[in-house]
Amino acid sequence: MPQKTITKEIKVITDQHIVKGQKQNGFPMRKWKISLMGINANGEEESLPYVDHVEYILHQTFEQPLRKVTKFPFQLQEKGWGEFDMKIMLHFVDNADSPAMLDHDLNFQQNHYEIEHTLSFKPDIKPSFIKLLNRPVETISDRDSQMSSNDSGIDGKAHKRRKDAILKEKSKRVKADRSSDEDSHGDSSAASGDDWDSEINVHVLAEKFQRLQASDLIEVIKMVKANQTSEMYVREDGEAGEYQIDLRTLGDDLLNQLWQFCTKRLEG
Incomplete structure (x- = not known):
């Protein structure tokens, strides 16, 4: 019986925001970053152990338009004022199959x-690579700490859950790895976590949330709700007692407010 083609689902994740006070050719400058993530059969995010490295082919006006990135989630960060179509080339482990080329529309x-x-892989590739494709992969959610909360009273397990944490910081899925010397400069700066969200490091902010008291966590939720926009990723599940936020989507103003609030409560 002939073997079937093996398929793997991935997604290209794009984040961008305006850099305040910077313009070029009459247009605002924007910071943008792109990363890749696998998707399993349950729709959960997972790593990409079968991808060796990724090459981003940018618009020819960029200095060094060909960028090589070797660390998962293969994140590239850059800055510019214009939208353009780029190519993303995935190179696989042990050169087991021809590189896959993805077209990506960078827009604002x-x-x-x-x-x-x-991604489709023919069944006649190296057996070791087929084994790698079929091997169970740890999902990103398995590694991320689940932080949850609700606005009801706190006692017993609910108190422990609230005190332990409140938010699921999705940006933890992007590990703070530094790339090798041959990787793009943009990737290594993005990995530091210090350059993207203005002066606010979302990883540190999430750690501050975990140290807050329950009453302070309720105030955090109120602040987010009061400033919430359609561009923010905010999800509330009252029955499960969960309140999830992607800190990267909150914007500089709200992040600064939350940072100042946490600092005051923890150091006051």
Whole structure:
């Protein structure tokens, strides 16, 4: 019986925002970053152990338009004022199959957007690579700490859950790895976590949330709700007692407010 083609689902994740006070050719400058994530059969995010490295082919006006990135989630960060179509070339482990080329539309219509792609592998590739493709992969959510809260009274397990944490910081899925010397400069600066969200490091902010008292966590939720926009990723599940936020989508003003609030409560 002939073997079937193996398929893997991945998505290209784009985040961008305006750099205040900077313009070029009459247009505002924007910081943008792109990363890749696998998707399993349950729709959960997972790593990409079968991808060796990724090459981004940018617009020819960029200095060094060909950028190589070797660390998952293969994140590239840059700055510019214009939209353009780029190529993303995935190179696989042990050169087991020909590189896969993805077309990606870098646009500024949304601060955060995700595009899914399907990769197809023929069954006549190296058996070791087929085994790698079929091997169970740890999902990103398995590694991320789940932080949850609700606005009701606190006692017993609910108190422990609230005190332990409040928010699921989705940006933890992007590990703070530094790339090798041959990787793009933009990627290594993005990995530091210090350059993207103005002066606010979302990883540190999430850690501050975990140290807050329950009453302070309720105030955090109120602040987010009061400043919430359609561009923010905010999800509330009252029955499960969860309140999830992607800190990267909150914007500099709200992040600064939350930072100042946490600092005051923890150091006051």
